[in-house]
Amino acid sequence: MREKILDRSTLDTALLARLDAYIDSLKGDKQEQLIHVLHKAQELFGHLPHNLQLYVAHALGLSGARVNGVVTFYSFFNEEPVGKYVTSVCMGTACFVKGADKVLERTLNLLGTKKGEMSPDGLFTVKDIRCIGACGLAPVVTINEKVYGKVKVGQIDDILSRYRGEKRAD
Amino acid sequence: MKLIDKMIQCKINGITVNVEAGSTVLDAAEKAGIHVPTLCHLDLHDVGIVNQNANCRVCMVEDEKRGTLVPSCAEKVTDGMRIQTDSLKAVMARRTSLELLLSNHPQDCLTCVKNLDCELQSLAYEMNIKEIHYHGEKMSHPKDLTSRGITKDTNKCIMCRRCVTMCDEVQTVGVLSPLKRGFDVVVATAFHLDLGQTSCTYCGQCVSVCPTGALAEMNDAPKVWRALNDKQNHVVVQVAPAVRVAVGEMFGYAPGEISTGKVVSGLRRLGFDKVFDTNFAADLTIIEEANELINRIETGGTLPMLTSCCPAWVQFIEAQFPELLSVPSSCKSPQQMMGAVTKSYYADKTGIDPKDIVMVSIMPCVAKKAEAAREEFNRQGLQDVDFVLTTREFSRMLKEAAIDFKKLPEESFDELLGESTGAATIFGTTGGVIEAATRTAYEMVTGKELKDVNFKQMRGLEGIREAQVEVGDVTLRIGIAHELGNARKLLESIRDGKNHFDAIEIMACPGGCIGGGGQPYHHGNTDILKKRQQALYKLDGAMKKRKSHENDMVMKLYEDYLEKPGSPKAHELLHTTYSTKARI
Ligand code: FES
Ligand code: FES
Numbered sequence: 001m002r003e004k005i006l007d008r009s010t011l012d013t014a015l016l017a018r019l020d021a022y023i024d025s026l027k028g029d030k031q032e033q034l035i036h037v038l039h040k041a042q043e044l045f046g047h048l049p050h051n052l053q054l055y056v057a058h059a060l061g062l063s064g065a066r067v068n069g070v071v072t073f074y075s076f077f078n079e080e081p082v083g084k085y086v087t088s089v090c091m092g093t094a095c096f097v098k099g100a101d102k103v104l105e106r107t108l109n110l111l112g113t114k115k116g117e118m119s120p121d122g123l124f125t126v127k128d129i130r131c132i133g134a135c136g137l138a139p140v141v142t143i144n145e146k147v148y149g150k151v152k153v154g155q156i157d158d159i160l161s162r163y164r165g166e167k168r169a170d
Numbered sequence: 171m172k173l174i175d176k177m178i179q180c181k182i183n184g185i186t187v188n189v190e191a192g193s194t195v196l197d198a199a200e201k202a203g204i205h206v207p208t209l210c211h212l213d214l215h216d217v218g219i220v221n222q223n224a225n226c227r228v229c230m231v232e233d234e235k236r237g238t239l240v241p242s243c244a245e246k247v248t249d250g251m252r253i254q255t256d257s258l259k260a261v262m263a264r265r266t267s268l269e270l271l272l273s274n275h276p277q278d279c280l281t282c283v284k285n286l287d288c289e290l291q292s293l294a295y296e297m298n299i300k301e302i303h304y305h306g307e308k309m310s311h312p313k314d315l316t317s318r319g320i321t322k323d324t325n326k327c328i329m330c331r332r333c334v335t336m337c338d339e340v341q342t343v344g345v346l347s348p349l350k351r352g353f354d355v356v357v358a359t360a361f362h363l364d365l366g367q368t369s370c371t372y373c374g375q376c377v378s379v380c381p382t383g384a385l386a387e388m389n390d391a392p393k394v395w396r397a398l399n400d401k402q403n404h405v406v407v408q409v410a411p412a413v414r415v416a417v418g419e420m421f422g423y424a425p426g427e428i429s430t431g432k433v434v435s436g437l438r439r440l441g442f443d444k445v446f447d448t449n450f451a452a453d454l455t456i457i458e459e460a461n462e463l464i465n466r467i468e469t470g471g472t473l474p475m476l477t478s479c480c481p482a483w484v485q486f487i488e489a490q491f492p493e494l495l496s497v498p499s500s501c502k503s504p505q506q507m508m509g510a511v512t513k514s515y516y517a518d519k520t521g522i523d524p525k526d527i528v529m530v531s532i533m534p535c536v537a538k539k540a541e542a543a544r545e546e547f548n549r550q551g552l553q554d555v556d557f558v559l560t561t562r563e564f565s566r567m568l569k570e571a572a573i574d575f576k577k578l579p580e581e582s583f584d585e586l587l588g589e590s591t592g593a594a595t596i597f598g599t600t601g602g603v604i605e606a607a608t609r610t611a612y613e614m615v616t617g618k619e620l621k622d623v624n625f626k627q628m629r630g631l632e633g634i635r636e637a638q639v640e641v642g643d644v645t646l647r648i649g650i651a652h653e654l655g656n657a658r659k660l661l662e663s664i665r666d667g668k669n670h671f672d673a674i675e676i677m678a679c680p681g682g683c684i685g686g687g688g689q690p691y692h693h694g695n696t697d698i699l700k701k702r703q704q705a706l707y708k709l710d711g712a713m714k715k716r717k718s719h720e721n722d723m724v725m726k727l728y729e730d731y732l733e734k735p736g737s738p739k740a741h742e743l744l745h746t747t748y749s750t751k752a753r754i
Contacts, residue, residue, distance in 0.1 A: 001363065005754065057360075063347065065338075065359055
């Protein structure tokens with residue numbers, strides 16, 4: 001495991017060069033801008049594998065533990081590759097009271113995957129997230145940018161199939 | 171001119187107290203003579219260490235005017251504030267916080283390493299907790315028993331983050347951090363690596379401040395018991411200087427009690443065949459190190475030369491400053507020199523097969539365990555040192571053997587590797603190694619007698635200190651740092667050419683080895699460190715010989731075996747190399 005984390009050879013050098021250029025362009029205290037750097041890294045690489053996190057840590061002179069702490073704090077950041085459609089089920093109080101746990105369970109069952117892991121067809125990654133501030137619509141599910149409100153367990157299959165119909169991008 | 175700090179007034183349980191603006195309610199309560207229980211809070215400001223993130227909520231008190239509860243360790247006093255620490259509301263809030271912590275804590279105190287030395291346990295007693303009213307999900311993490319120094323049982327973690335403060339802010343090693351959020355929060359290494367896979371230095375300062383049994387030293391006592399019970403073995407033990415001024419605390423003596431003689435007799439009763447003094451090897455180290463320093467100065471070698479006795483410091487520089495690996499002295503630490511000399515010179519003299527010798531060390535240090543295991547310290551298939559016990563583990567062995575420490579007689583170290591000077595004694599404190607080296611270097615260079623051996627400017631507890639000493643016609647510029655964060659500052663200033671020194675002493679722990687990660691727990695009381703330090707200087711002052719090169723047994727070792735300082739034989743046995751380590 002240690003060797004894999006230290007090994008940079010699996011990281012695309014062209015993308016790393018772009019990340020380096022981004023870090024170089026930052027003004028002021030770079031360590032303070034860790035979150036921006038991680039955003040950029042995820043935008044470039046799609047997700048933040050451990051060796052990339054350590055790369056960022058070394059580039060900014062931070063500890064690996066600190067960077068990993070920030071990455072695992074925000075549900076926005078993905079340590080694992082994500083599917084084409086990031087499906088987030090809000091687990092905030094209002095949504096939870098309205099049965100978000102059942103919605104989550106059903107979604108995972110239908111896709112045959114686990115929380116945070118990519119579905120076998122590579123299309124979906126399901127996450128549970130904190131309140132997104134749309135409590136009036138509870139329970140809320142978002143798929144990429146699209147928001148679904150007052151979701152009933154029975155509707156989930158239908159919602160997912162709209163995405164399944166599409167061809168995979170790659 | 172320093173402006174006089176503004177004083178403000180408040181009332182704690184009706185008692186009026188005046189405090190400086192910026193003080194916490196806890197400070198004010200203390201001034202009023204009122205005790206408020208705390209847990210996550212840790213204040214070692216004497217050595218520049220404060221953990222104040224107010225997350226355990228065990229210190230809640232009531233702000234009467236606002237009618238709200240506030241964490242006393244973090245809440246700042248405001249003028250006219252009225253605090254009640256013993257209202258029902260405050261007491262119940264504290265109980266609730268503690269019960270919630272206990273509800274997510276394994277209830278295995280009887281067999282826990284920290285039994286009777288645990289701050290969580292003491293609080294449960296102090297707050298008279300007889301029942302835990304909350305039951306819910308519990309953490310379930312695997313134990314990490316893989317490293318050569320430190321064990322981590324995350325299920326016992328109460329998220330106080332003292333260890334993170336030590337590792338990240340004080341030592342700037344940054345191996346530990348909180349990961350995830352909410353109930354899933356865990357204090358862990360990056361990517362949940364085993365500690366042994368990270369750049370942990372094993373300084374053990376996380377262990378020193380952990381209030382529970384979540385972090386502890388690897389228990390090597392069973393291996394030592396086994397070695398002692400094998401008739402084939404000739405088991406030799408060495409004791410580091412800082413142990414003798416701290417071990418008494420484990421048996422009810424006041425901090426700073428000097429128990430050298432009892433330590434020796436206690437070790438004999440445990441069954442060790444020979445009891446040697448690490449101080450002997452410290453004198454030996456000084457001679458090799460002073461010789462190396464003079465050599466480097468005369469031949470235009472790398473300067474400054476950094477001391478290399480502290481294994482946590484060595485691990486640190488290997489991972490954090492790989493570009494500076496030519497600056498540490500090539501001398502092994504006293505622990506390793508003692509091992510090497512025992513398995514060569516002593517074996518030769520006594521005719522004992524080195525393979526039958528088991529070398530055990532009693533150290534104030536956790537990092538010494540990892541040091542002993544380094545592959546650089548293997549000669550012909552034998553490690554210089556086989557097992558390392560901390561001061562705490564040694565005390566526990568004595569208790570296990572039902573030895574009454576207070577009743578032990580005073581005995582002396584064994585011949586051959588048992589003599590030492592005052593210079594060696596002060597190896598246990600920050601500033602001591604370089605003071606000892608200066609005493610010897612002075613006489614080596616000038617050929618004249620050094621009249622006053624006390625270099626007061628090198629002593630103290632300041633994080634970074636500097637001193638200049640005239641040695642013949644050269645001025646030695648000396649730097650001293652303890653705690654790795656201070657070492658980092660000093661190293662950066664050298665690397666960037668901002669500061670110039672000839673010799674630098676670095677010790678990883680606050681106060682040096684007296685504050686080592688393997689010492690009896692200080693539970694946040696820095697006076698204990700000061701007492702231990704004073705005891706070492708007292709020991710030094712009381713010695714007739716206070717310069718390492720006056721150690722007759724060491725001189726005999728050179729005469730009979732090593733020839734002279736820096737000889738090929740000395741290099742083979744007493745010197746080592748360093749290599750770059752990954753930073754994770
Ligand atoms: S609880 Fe789900 S949007 Fe607020
Ligand atoms: S001691 Fe104050 S919150 Fe922990």
